[in-house]
Amino acid sequence: MLIPDNLFPPDLETRRVRVLAWTAHYFDRDFVQDFAFETPDGRRLTLEFTADRSRLASCDAIWFHAPHLGTLPERGRHQRWILASMESEVNCPVLTDPSVRSRFDVVMSYRLDSDVPLVYPSRGSYGNFRDRRPVNTDISPTGAKVLYIASNPVNDRDSYVAELMRYIEVDSAGACLNNIEPEEFVAGRHSWGRGGWESITRLMRRYKFYLAFENSIATDYVTERVFHALRSGLVPVYRGAPNIDEFLPSKRCIVNTADFDSPEHLAGYLDELDRDEDACNAYLQWKDGPFRESFESLLTVADVDPRIRMAVKLMHGCGSECRCGGRLRNPGGVVEPVSPELHWPRSRELHARYCGLRGPDCSGYVSDIGAAGNFDRLRYGDGELLIEKKDDIFKDYLRDGYTWEPHVRRWLVERIRPSDIVLDIGAHIGVHSLTMSRAVGSRGRVIAF
Template sequence: MQSYLRGAQHRALRQLLRRCARAQRRACSSLSAITAGFFLLLCACVLYLPEIHWELPDSADELRSVTLLVWTHPFGHYRRLPDCWEQYQVEGCLLTDEPLEYSHVDAVIIHHRDIATGAAELPPEPRPRAQKWIWMNYESPAHTPGLWQFEHKFNLTLSYRADSDIFLPYGYLVPGIARSHDAHLLHAPSRARVLRPRLVAWVISNWSDSQARVAFYHELQRYVHIDVYGQAGLPLASGSESVIRVVSRYQFYLAFENSQHRDYITEKLWNAVAAGAVPVVLGPTRHNYERFLPPEAFIHVDDFPSVRALARYLLMLRRNPSRLQHHLDWREGYSVVQPTFWAHHYCAACRAVRKSRDTTQVVHSLEHWFWSDRG
């Protein structure tokens, strides 16, 4: 591509010099010698102009487009493939879910759960030259089986982990108004509207008495009333919008993860943020959460010596709106982005492939990496 631009630059310069020469000849025949000398001086100056930095024209940029194959729709649920430019302003990305295109695509995105459970096979070997395989997974290590089977198979990783090759978390904050249809502008409530009609909510779809979060809930509900929605509680319509609508009536929301691992901070936290409730979190360390949002934006269960002490703090905040507002004032001037599964992920992967198209690497220790730095 650089040689293409250099050639275009040289062709343009030669054309300009030819025009100068013709103009000089015309000037010599019809104008004074002074005029002819002016044209000669102008042409000489052109030779010493600094190097021109050419912007990529649309036609040239299209030459850099890449095609990404979605090998299987995650969990077997078909979703229409997005237009990456229209939805995320990602240029030069073509998406397909047609397996017959395998030999012609630049990269293949492969969802871990589908190949680990046998719902799908890996693409055939040998793969086309320079083609990249992308490992995509949004489950925690505790719920990611069979990693050992896929050592040395992939070139890029795509997950919620901040040290992934392609990092796209379940949610993130953006100063100001985000340019994304996945964004929600936040506001700090006025002092008159800090308090909400209900105290604590918890939405849980996968209830298991063996989970630490369920044991914590049983202890906490001895001291404060908690409205539970989902499998073990009140009915809740599907979809994040309905969750946000329900949670917006509550002061606090239990953003309890099903397992505790580095960077595993799911939509539970971001639904609470979008709904304006203060999240009470159980997951990785406080330090890990603070990489994603301000320290006052959440209440971590590890901050308290006991479950009872946490309950007392929540009740104290309820009685003291000025103290409660400390956990909400930070919201002004931010938007929260909650990437749409899986459209946002495909386009992020496609953008990364474009940027790395001239490099090749192999993920040598997938299992060790994904289980590393727990907490």
């Protein structure tokens, strides 16, 4: 991830820009307004941001909210068009539609490779993230240690939580799966303006774990849910972006559902953490150390209002190759690989017990069990793998206690049912075939080739 070292280019000649908001939007009610600001070197810049369509011809740029796109106006000769959205590409498919994207000059979105990234974890909103959960905090009204808050129904998200509730007690304060109504919780329309932000953080501090589940799963789509929990000093249980690691202050600060085969196994691990205070506190040790450089980059960009960064981008008149809007990844670039040092449980024994990789004696789920010609035999969970001796990358990765492609394993476990017949086309060494075999059970069948 790149560090935004120059949000205000020295060759910035234009000092005023007029922008018309053509569509409605989900941002704050006062999002569209005029304001002036100064650069660090003292230059005064002005943004005229209006929703008055009668000023279309006189504006330098037209701003569109992707979920409200609708019919587009006639484009002025020198006008630049801006596409904005904090919704994921799953819920707003126009963000990935080439026929739509090609019509816009500047993109403002949750994507780190957008011209003007819209990211959540600013110092202005969250402070320094060093707060810890009070030692003598009140317990929840029900005694539950897990909190869930969601008010917009999402089938796969809610079904995961409902299944989790079968194995561990979860308090749900939102409209989805609601089972508690705490007096201090502020919900409903425009709740942020009525103290909703503060009420959520106060409520969180009565729990050990918070289910920070996104409404969709997409690269870079990391919302306020996980940052609320990180700031409040409890352990986030995260379900969402496959590259969540790029957004975290440290390597061990969340429990990732992608590391578990099922809600049942996740519940078992959370119960273990609840009973082992040292293991639970290990997820909070990041608050006492330095933040990752990538996390500091997010904070640096988010501390500059996105409207200011948008205005600077327009004034500079540059293309996507310039980072003056705060871009954090090269356009069209591949997402930097997530470090394999993920959020594993504190021992292989616990991982074996609670991640579904359980050997016959539960003494370890990955071990060499001999050789067969040019192959090594490797015990993986309750199955065996034959790995070519030259395939050290697979053998070493598995023996070191890591789950191969946990997001794929989760997808399979969520969809495969007992007695299913499953084709694994392109099975490679069979890691996912074993996952499928466990999922279909003794009455099912996996055909792998």
